[in-house]
Amino acid sequence: MKKKRLAAGILCAALAAATVLSGCSTKKTSESNAGTAEGGAKTEGSNEPAVYKKLYGAEAATLNYLTSSSEVDYKIGANVIDTLVEYDNKGQIKPGLATEWTYDDATLTWTFKLRDAKWVDNTGKEVGAVTAQDFVDAMKYELTPEYESSNVQNLFGIIANAENYYNGLVYNGGADKDGKVWQPVEFSEVGVKAVDEHTLTYTLEKEVPYFLSSLAYVVYMPAYGPQLEELGKDFATAADKMYYNGAYYLEEFSPQEKHVMKKNLLNYDAALVYIDEIQEIYNAEYNTIGPEMVKRGEVDYAELSSDILDDWLSSEDTKNLISRERPKTSYSYFYCFNFNPQFDAQYEPENWKKAVNNENFRKALSSALNKSKEVSVLESATPDDFVINSITPPNFTFNAEGKDYTKVGDMANLTQTFDETKAKEYRDLAKKELQASGVTFPVKVLMPYNPSEVNWDKECQVVEQQMESLLGSDFIDIVVEAGPADGFLTEVRRNGKFAFMKCNWGADYADPETWTDPFYQKKGESGYELGYKYGNIAKAIEEGTPSADAALEYFTLVDQAKDLKVDINARYEAFAKAEASLVGHAFVIPYSISVSKYIANKLDVFEGQYAPFGVSNLRYKGQHLNDHFISMDEYKANRDANEK
Structure with missing residues (x-):
């Protein structure tokens, strides 16, 4: 027993080192104001029910949080489905559907005790109890190939036998393209078990220092088992084709029209849900219409683009309607x-x-990209506050001594890449080498953007003008092109319809490995897996191009880092070396953390859940709807109060 407690303590120390915003205990028993609220929340300063209204411009492709890895798709899921653990507004881990947990290092098994919780339908009517089996059934659904879950890779190498079970179904005793034979495996061998209605266990494939933090991500969300079995592929295709156990239930989902989420009065934490109803109204021009609707009192939230910000700041009618998003390190742009x-x-x-x-x-x-100039489109006053020199943002993870990962090992050598002199030197070297290989100039550089994202078009214009001016329009011709507002991710990035493009990644758990997920491609006997990963740099290896050795170097370094499980400092040093290789060979150009958008909002953004990974930042739970828009002075006061 002593060994069990010691091992759990080591894991918790590792998790705490991985993020100063998280807390962990071997056995968590504190409850979080559990109870059932009677009646609805009220708008602050009013006796009316709290109804929060906003526009949106990009429609979810699916409601199925078990299969989609796109934030646009699982924003609703984040609010209607509870997780085993969650985070408070200061980033501290707390009980969710699990009230306590333990870890046994001898068997690599986590055990979670579940609270009493209910499933409801899209009218708020109770349909059943939340049980441990709901987590088991949800994972089985994800591991069923016909449902095509894009989250399933997150389980491979983590949950015991998850990959064997999945590929056993795919190949049924046959060989994959690399010649590896996958025999069928019974689901009972997969490391997820319902010991009883309120006891859930996960058995890991290997030591995973960050496992507890990963439970706040969609891949470990539950679903009502009988409904999954009944609906199959039709699960979560409409509001009445899924059940809900979260702070809200989805009353209406009318694609490209309206979403309505209502407070779930049967949620265990309903007393901490202060907004009765959330209405999202579709409008493809939401980023231009939204501010005008704010002034007319028709919506409670709008993003403010750079071309109207100065006018709003200088007008007595609007200057006190302006605040900002909460600063976050959960996203990196590159x-x-x-x-x-x-x-x-x-x-x-x-x-x-x-x-x-x-x-x-x-x-x-890379050397010609003036990051500060581009960020100025979004933040003219202090653009350098948001520029980064690594893919992993500062203050995301920390080693065992509390040292910021971006200052560890080779990461400390990553500095500002913008350098006009070097840009021209590299250009001249490249031109000579490329002419010899038959490249014609100027090289066309297709750079698409999503028109539903406020100011992205302006950013692209700045990049085009600045880089062509520095490198010469006879060297590159940057072609800025609008992509589709709906389905942009699938149509453009995943289908490879770009040459050079701003992308982003959000962390899924508290460890540097999460920042390798967009780029790392697993090696098989016949090469590296292609398709989903950003940029598909493994194509260089497959085709034996001049960049093959550099790509292989990065993949090898990631493999070595992944193998380090216990020594956190050594693990972080190894991942730092891999990331420095990726950036050093210019496979990717670090750009910025999320620039806090200027917004008009009736919510105090510092009341909501916060973590630099998972779905916490998407939740409305814990936030009050005020009877006025938050001013910049209020925003700063709320921020300062939250930091105490």
């Missing part, structure tokens, strides 16, 4: 080069492929 272009012939994909595989070409563009 520019990706695409090594597997699938765009139209008019943009010369074959010419681009030759150019992008030249490291000096990539370094020319």
Whole structure:
């Protein structure tokens, strides 16, 4: 027993070191104001029910949180489905559906005790109890190939036999493209078990220092088992085709029209849910119409684009309506080069492929990107506050001594990449090398953007003007093109219809490994897996291009880092070396953390849940709807109070 307690303590220390915002205990028993609220919440300063109204411009492709890894898709799921653990507004871990947990290092098994909780339908009517089996059934659904879950990779190598079970269903005793044979495995061998109605266990494939923090992500959410079995692929295709156990239930889902979430009075934590109803109204022009609707009192939230911000700040009618988003390190923005272009012939994909595989070409563009100038589109006063030199944002994770991961090992050597002199030097070297390989100039650089994202078009224009001016329009021709507002991620990035594009990644758990997920590609006997990963740099290895050795170096370094499980400092040093290799060879250009948008909002953003990973930041639980828009002075006061 002594060994069990010691092992759990080591894991908790590792998790605490991984993020100063998280807390952990071997056995957590404190309750979080559990209880059932009677009646509804009220708007602050009013006797009316609290109804929060906002516009949205990008529609969810699915409600199925078990299969989608896109934030646009699981924003609703984050509010209607509770997780085993969650985070408070200061980033401290707290009980969710689990009231306590223990870990046994001998068997690599976590045990969770569940509270009494209920499932309701889209009218708020009770349909059943939340049990441990609901977590088991949800994972089985994710591990069923016909449901095509894009989250399933998050379970491989983590949950015992998850990958064996999944591939056993795919290949049924046959071999994959690498020649590896996958025999069928019974689901009973997968490391998830319902010991009884209120006891759930996860048995791990290996030591996972960050496992507890990963439970706040969609891949470990539950679903009502009988409904999953009944509906199969039809699960979560409409509001009445899923059940809810979270702070809200989804009353209405009318695509490209309206979403309505209502407070779940049967939720165990209903006393901490202060907004009765959330209405999201679709409008493709939400980013231009929203501010005007704020002034007319028709919505409670709008993003303010840079072209109207000065007018709002100078007007007595609007200056006190302006505040900002909560600063966060949960997202990193970076520019990706695409090594597997699938765009139209008019943009010369074959010419681009030759150019992008030249490291000096990539370094020319990397050195020519003036990050501060581009960030100024979103933040003119202090753009450098948001610029980053690594993919992992500062203050995200910390080693066992509390040292910021971005200052560990080779990461400490990553500095500002913008350098006009070096950009021209790399350009001249690249031009000479590329001419010898038959590249024609200027190289067309297709750079798409999502028109539903406020100011992204303006950012692209700044990049085009600044980089072409520095490197010469006879060297590159940046082609800025609007992509679709709906389905942009699938249509553009996942389908390889870009050459150079701003991308982002949100952390799923508290460990540096999460920042390798967009780029790392697993090696098989016949090569590296292609398709989903950002930029598909493994294509360089597959085709034996001049960048093959550098790509192989990065993948090898990630493999080595993944193998380090117990020594947190050594693990972080290894991941730092891998990330420095990725950036150093200019496979990707670090750009910025999330720039806190200027907004008009009736919510105090510092009341909501917070964590630099998972779904916590998407939740409305804990927030009050005020009877006025938060001013900048109020925003600063709320921020200062939260930091105490």
